[in-house]
Amino acid sequence: MAKKQWNRREFLRDSTAAVAGSALAGFFIGDARSFGSPGKRLSPNERPGIALIGAGGRGRSDANTAGNYGDVIAVCDVDERHRNKAAKELKAEHQYHNFRSLLQERDDVHVVVNGTPDHWHTLINLMAVRTGRDIYSEKPLTLTIDEGKRLVREVKRHGTVFQTGSQQRSDSNFRKACELVRNGRLGKLKHIEVGLPTGPKEGPFSAEPVPSALDWDFYQGQARWMPYNGHNAHWNFRWWYRFSGGQMTDWGAHHCDIAQWGHGTERSGPVSVNGKEIVGGMPGGYTTAVEYRVEYKYQDGVTMTVTNRADRGVRFEGSDGWIFVSRGELKASDDSLLDEPLSGDVIRLYQSDNHMKNFFDCVRDRKDPVADAEIGHRSVSVAHIGVISMRAGRPLKWDPEQEQFLGEIEANQWLSRDMRPPYDYRFIA
Ligand SMILES: NC(=O)c1ccc[n+]([C@@H]2O[C@H](COP(=O)([O-])OP(=O)(O)OC[C@H]3O[C@@H](n4cnc5c(N)ncnc54)[C@H](O)[C@@H]3O)[C@@H](O)[C@H]2O)c1
Incomplete structure (x- = not known):
């Protein structure tokens, strides 16, 4: 191909x-x-x-x-x-x-x-x-x-x-899974499998009158201007690359966050990424990927796959078994991996049981x-570089320290975007 x-x-x-x-x-x-x-x-x-x-x-x-x-x-x-x-x-x-x-x-x-x-x-x-x-x-x-x-x-x-x-x-299941992985409960961590939802494939859409209550120009902000069509504002902004990154960033921000928490790379990131759009957006309709598969590698050799699949959540795979965690679900290849408490001199992760109260x-x-802001930034960065690789159509090497692609002039241009005036940084200066 x-x-x-x-x-x-x-x-x-x-x-x-x-x-x-x-x-x-x-x-x-x-x-x-x-x-x-x-x-x-x-x-x-x-x-x-x-x-x-x-x-x-x-x-x-x-x-x-x-x-x-x-x-x-x-x-x-x-x-x-x-x-x-x-x-x-x-x-x-x-x-x-x-x-x-x-x-x-x-x-x-x-x-x-x-x-x-x-x-x-x-x-x-x-x-x-x-x-x-x-x-x-x-x-x-x-x-x-x-x-x-x-x-x-x-x-x-x-x-x-x-x-x-x-x-x-701030959910105890996610913290427990990450704490177990961080403390070697799976032996050597080898692979992380992240499952996200499939994106919608809809369109084409025709221009519609802007509702009088909505300031459509302000809503679009930095994004390149497009006509209102009833499917590009409010909940559905997610499915337009000009406003968001589709499921890769919407759910990816949640589950890549957990993957990096368990792996201990929450303030760093992978060293390579290879994204493939399996089913793309709709001409004249939603632009973000519908089905996708993105492969990552970290400095320590751990690999990670982020893909749309039925079992959404994060599965940590190690030499001694696996642990899967999702909203309302925590399971393992063997119950004893979850049941035996950690003891002695162990790594304890930040404990918050209520996100807003924390x-x-x-x-x-x-x-x-x-x-914190760095964790939020690093989690979505994993998704962003996946989308860039997917859209570039080729594997890319990533330097998580400099936060740049290696040997890439073109891909590095997509680390920022031109912003439509007046909604650029001068707007808040
Ligand atoms: N943490 C979670 O689990 C979770 C769940 C749902 C949504 N979210 C996130 O919350 C955010 C909002 O999502 P939503 O589903 O509520 O979308 P939404 O479209 O329902 O709400 C966004 C609101 O922002 C307003 N808005 C747009 N530009 C504005 C501006 N410049 N100034 C003031 N208001 C402006 C819109 O008019 C709209 O009312 C997204 O980033 C989404 O990813 C997080």
């Missing part, structure tokens, strides 16, 4: 060709304005003020939970319907259309819950960091690897308490939560 050629135009379809690389220059060096908690520590009986930015399904659910630990004061969304619904449900007094106004005006907001689509996460997170807020941001943390590197740098520099919404880290505990104690 002929090898798929590198197709720069294909990538450009999902970003904007109009902006020169200069738009990606060092705007991250912003002024640190401390309105919130880093400048002013909360006393134990003070409740942090919370703003929800991105009030769709997940954002509302996160903010509801966050309301157990603070007061939801403000809600921001570019869709008036979502904003009104969330403000009512969360009893939030203030509503905003533009997150910049919210972050500039509200000194009573200490914490931002970011429930926007993936392509908006980084600009909002960066501005929240610079204005001194702590952040609970949904996964997949970024749209590109370059975004993640900028975010991690700024979070460290500002001392932000940052929790990625990878809540599997975040708010850390806001008070100024500690790192269980899924």
Whole structure:
């Protein structure tokens, strides 16, 4: 079969060709304005003020939970319907259309819950960091690897308490599986099998009138502009490469996170990747991969396959057996692998039994939560390099220290994307 050629135009379809690389220059060096908690520590009986930015399904659910630990004061969304619904449900007094106004005006907001689509996460997170807020941001943390590197740098520099919404880290089954693997319960770890859902294959779609409540230009943000079609906003943004990475990043961010936690590479990454799109998107419809298989290798020889398959979850395979973990399921080649407690001088992983509570505990104690910004960035990086290899149609070598492809000029261009003005880094400068 002929090898798929590198197709720069294909990538450009999902970003904007109009902006020169200069738009990606060092705007991250912003002024640190401390309105919130880093400048002013909360006393134990003070409740942090919370703003929800991105009030769709997940954002509302996160903010509801966050309301157990603070007061939801403000809600921001570019869709008036979502904003009104969330403000009512969360009893939030203030509503905003533009997150910049919210972050500039509200000194009573200490914490931002970011429930926007993936392509908006980084600009909002960066501005929240610079204005001194702590952040609970949904996964997949970024749209590109370059975004993640900028975010991690700024979070460290500002001392932000940052929790990625990878809540599997606060589930005892996942922690137990990873702790057992890390302590050699499987003998030598050899292979990790990650199962994700199959993506939808739908389309073509025709342009439709934009609902009057939705600011479609603002919604699209950095992504290259496309007509609204009723299938490219809200839940379905996931299936367009311009906004997200399909199942590879949507579920991949969760399960690759667990794979790297168990492997002990949560702040690093693989050294090679070979992605294959088995069934691709639909012309004129969803663009992300439907069926796919991505193979990775790590420095220590451990291999990992990420593919769409029926048994979704993470299966660690070692010389002495296997352990499979998924939501609500933990099983092994032999029950004794799970039943025998670890004893003595063992590696204990960060214990959090409630993802949101862990975040708010850390806001008070100024500690790192269980899924800090670097972990969120590194987990989705695994998915991003898989998508890049898949779309390039060839295997690539990855340097997890420099966070670059080796010997690749073209592939390295896709570590960032041109951003459609005005929604580039200047938007939050
Ligand atoms: N942790 C989990 O298990 C989990 C589950 C579901 C979704 N998520 C993540 O949560 C995020 C949101 O997903 P969803 O399913 O709730 O999507 P959604 O479409 O229901 O909600 C996104 C909301 O963000 C709004 N929005 C878009 N651009 C905005 C901007 N610039 N400013 C303010 N609001 C803006 C949209 O209008 C919409 O209301 C995604 O990143 C998704 O991957 C995580």
